[in-house]
Each structure stands twice: as structure tokens, then as C-alpha cells.
Amino acid sequence: MGIECVDLYAGYRRGKWVLNGISLKIERNTILLGPNGSGKTTLFRAIMGLSVISRGKVLIDGVEVDKIRSKPGLMATNLQEIKLPLSISVREMVGFYLDVMGGDYDLFLKLIDIFEAGDALNKKFYELSSGYRVLVMNAFALASKAKYILLDEPFENLDPRRRALVLKETLSHNSIIIMNTHMTWMLKHLKDWNCYLLVSGKTYSVGSVEDLLSMKITSSKTPDSVLEIKVGDTSIYLSKTTGMELSSIDTLDNLYEKLFITTS
């Protein structure tokens, strides 16, 4: 049945909503693309029931997220705030979590080995570098074997080699993966994934990643524009033939530079 957000408002801050009336439905592997500060992590928190939803609702397989209780194997995530604030080793923490979530601890160890992060196991979480924290939480999420796995910026702070390793393991996983990121380098490997753009707290459906890769981005409206994305006071347009290819940038953060600053 999938994950459904219906007219979702959440994360009210400084007089503005972080999520502005988001509606989407996720039934298969999906990527949420958006620049930093667009509300991607807030959306994940709202989907998991970790953030207070002010308006609208989130349904997980038809059940409102606030009503979900004791459902191991339903959802997992790599968000760091889900770990208990205890001064214990990564090994003990993850061991406990996977035990109560019905996950696979041996798979976790295998993934840690693949990600070349074995040094992390006997350290406490706060002793890890930011990259190691991401690797540990990615391995934990994948080892949970949950039906839906939400990966929040799974490549952040990782070197290119480890990014590739994480991507490889993610692609071969059986769960329904929902990934959010501002990076675009991996899109060519996710062509059959569903794709949403998330900008300034609003989502824009673009079909599949392959559909997105076939489009071009411009800062001005053209006759073949198919989608307008509001970014503050300006707009970005997706069109069929005119503009810059998404593959020419590695991350959406460079998009603004390319569109508004770089002269051709």
C-alpha cells in the first residue's frame, strides 16, 4: 500500500512552515532530490512520526503514523537522532537495536566490513568522525531488513570510494528504499526509481529518474517548459529541450551557481 503524505504541514519555524502542504505516494524505490534546507530531513521525520505533524497526515500501509505501535520490520532509517544517548560502543548499541527490531546483526557486520568501517565498532558513537557515523547508520538501516528504509543523505561526508560502496549495497537491497539527497552524481544508476523534487518545502513529481535525466533546467520559462519550481523569489523551469542537463552538475547546490551566476 505504500507511504502516503496527504497535505502535510510540519516543522513550523520563524513564521514559516518547513513542509508546505506536501502530498505524495511512495510504493517503490524513490529518490527525493532537493538542495540543502529544502525540508528533506523534516519530511523523513514526519513520515517516521518523529516530528509533530501540524496539519495533514502520513499513512504507512493505510495506517496513520501516530497510531503505529510495536511494528518491527516496518520501517527503519539512518537518521542519527534515533539512537539512544548512551555511552556505549557502536557494537552494543546496534546489537540492541537490531535485536529489538528483528534485524540481521551479521548483515550489519558484513556491511561494515564492505564499507571499510570496522574501526567504528568498538568506539562510542560520539567518538566517530562524521563520515563513520554515516556509514554506521547506513549499515544499520540496511541490516534492519525493514519493509521501508529511509536513507537521509546517505553519501554525506563520504569519500567517492565509499559513496560507490554504499550505492552498490543500496541498489542490491530488497527493501523499498526512499532516499533523500542533494547530490546528483548517482542518478544515472537509479533510472528506474521514482523521483520527487523537494524545494522550499514543496514537492514536485517528475515521474522516474529517467524522465528527470531526459529534461533540462533553465532559469527562464521556455515554450517547452513542463514544470516550474519556485525557489524563493525566483523560479527554475524543467523543459524538454532547452537548458542545462542535470548530469552537468554533481549536486543541486551547484545548480544555483550554474543557473544564476555562471555566464555561458
Added chain:
Amino acid sequence: MSIVRIAKFFSKTFIKNPYLWFWSIFFVLFWLIMGAFMFSRGITKENISKQIEMEYPEFKYLPENERVSIIEDVWKRVALSYTGSWLATCIIISFASTVSGVTQGIFYSVLPLRFLTRYSKVNEVTVLLGYIFGLIIVLVFQFIALLFATIGMYSYRFGLRITPENPLGLLIVTLAISIFKFLFSLILGLTVVILRKPRALTMLSFVPLILSYALSMAQIYVGGKAINLSPINSSISLLYYYFTNVEPPLNEPLTASLTNVEKVKPIFAWSILLSWIALLSLISLVLMRKQRGISAEELSAI
């Protein structure tokens, strides 16, 4: 998911916390040493003899061996009473230190617990009970460490073998105090969440510690009827009673002479403590149902 499994997990993590060792045990041991060797300097057999002579002038006319016997008897009772009052106070302060950390831990656990109770085998009840039992294991461990340290130090100081009159009673009171302290810290942590004032956390988490210091020192050196309505002071009275088998004074400082004063009945102290536990349990349940959690953005703003 068994409560025992969760209790074992939490107790192991609490015991491995170095802050617990320092603030709840070593720092309190410092106070025990102060109590044994600094603050007790005025307690000598000579001073006791003078005190007895002042209250009972006929004492100086008694035969030598009778005077010595009386002084020894009073010395034993004074030693037991003094040791009992210090042990009781230090246990309360030690537990308060642990609980300050627990208050902060509960606040920062709101999100992880929300995650775990939705997407794992555990539910709110098993987590709460596991947490309580894990904490009780640690607090009992602290109690045993402090009890043995006190017996050793104060026996040496007073030249006697000082042992608690009712160790089982002491243990039962310790368990009751553990539950009271946990509920108190839970309410403080949840209050911060409900008020959505995460910056108040540090201040609120020190409330159990400040109250414990203030009320326990007040009971030892000041006394007064009103403070016996406090669960902290009822706990001290019960610890004192089970250590010494003597009812503590109701309106006098614990360190005062115990002759001809109104006493705190154990049943009264138990009813105060248990009433507070019942009240705090009710408040905790209400707050847990009311709290809608604190967002991760607010947590990271601390």
C-alpha cells in the same frame, strides 16, 4: 521483548557511564570522609562525658566502672546515630546525582524511544519498566558501595564495629527511593518536552540534586516538622531508622540529642513516601499521554 532484556541493557549502560562513578560515588565518598573525619571532630568521649554531667549532675558521683559503662553505651548510640544520619544523607545525594543524569537522558531519549516504540518489539510499558529496573539495579549497586564504605570508615573513626540494625529494611527503602527518584526525573524531563523549552533542561535536571542537598542538610542540622512532609526527608528518616533501629526526631535536627523529643514513626514516613510515589506515578502517566514530543530541530538547538 522481555523487560529483563531491556533492564539488563540499560543497567549495563548506566554502570559504564564514568560520570555516574565520579558524581554519584566518588564525590559522595568525599562527603562521607568529611562527615567521618572533619565534621565529627567535636564528638569525643570527653565531650559526651561533659554533656552527660551537664544533663545529669549525679553522674559524677557514680562509681568509675558504671560511668565508663554508661559513656561506652552512649558512645555506641551516638556513633550509630551519627553514622546512620550521614549514610542516609549521602545515599539521597548520591541517588540525586544519578537522577540528574537520568533526567537529561530521558529528555534526549524522547525521539529514540518514539522510534523504538513504533518500529521495534518494545512498547512504552516495557521500555519504562526496563528503564526503571535498570536504574534500580544501578542504584542498589551504589547503595551497597556506599554502605560498605560508610561502615568501614565510621567504624574506624569511632573505634567500634558499626553495622546496620536492619539491612533488609535498608534495601527495601532503597528500592522505594529509587522508584520515587525515577518518577521525579521522568516528570522533570517530560515537563521540558511539554513546555517545549529545551533550554530549561539543564536547570531542571539539577532540581533533584539541589533539593536533596538542601533538604538533607536541613534535616541533619536544622530539623523542623514541616520538612518531614517531603519524600526526600521521609526517605532519610526511614534510612536512619533501619540503620539505627531508633526513630529519628520529628522536630529536631538529626544530630540533636534524642532524649525526650517527639519522634518520626516509620509508618508515617512510609505513608509520606508511598503517597508521593503514587502521586508522581499519576502525574507521569498524564504527562506521558500529553507529551507530543519535541522535534529534532528543537533538540539540536540546545
